[in-house]
């Protein structure tokens with residue numbers, strides 16, 4: 001938590017979900033309508049094939065819909081790619097850029113991630129910029145250096161608290177059930193806040209820094225209660241409404 005920052009609980013469905021999954025989304029929307037939105041903002045980033053449906057279902061709720069990636073360009077000869085403008089047109093409010101799965105699977109480097117964040121803003125979307133160290137980098141004691149390098153390269157210099165969210169996702173914690181200790185998360189998030197302040201000045205104080213990687217209802221109070229953790233980016237547990245709502249409910253036990 002950071003005083004003055006309203007937490008954001010965001011889901012990332014990754015390459016999961018068909019129209020049959022939209023019922024979970026309806027339940028997530030209904031859950032937030034029955035009071036959870038008093039504690040947090042909520043967002044679910046879905047595959048592009050579901051985005052328009054998701055945005056329509058969630059339009060009657062406080063939960064917003066987002067995209068999982070965008071191209072740097074507005075339009076053109078890029079078969080199979082999706083622009084930020086297309087996501088906006090389909091009803092997105094946010095888009096994830098620089099997720100470690102895209103960095104690894106699609107060779108996306110910090111410069112591309114930065115260009116994608118700018119593309120998100122061009123379309124009027126909030127960019128959720130992901131950073132995080134691999135297991136080998138953590139074991140080599142390089143975590144904070146990696147975070148510094150990724151922040152320096154991936155975050156555009158004119159980022160603000162209203163157009164950008166940072167997500168710290170240790171690669172080794174994603175989908176593994178492993179999580180860093182609260183002390184490790186405290187150190188990483190304090191470092192991210194400090195580096196953002198050096199880069200962005202006063203805009204950094206109110207910028208959300210989410211934690212992601214094996215967040216579940218059972219560990220949400222511990223992880224999300226850490227200083228400078230302003231919400232969660234949730235993968236697997238966002239596919240089940242009960243788990244996603246359970247994570248948001250953790251905020252009732254965090255002061």
Ligand SMILES: O=C(CO)COP(=O)(O)O
Pocket residue numbers: 012099169173174175176177212213214215233234235236237
């Ligand atoms: O990558 C993540 C969210 O973007 C985290 O995934 P899991 O919650 O499944 O570990």
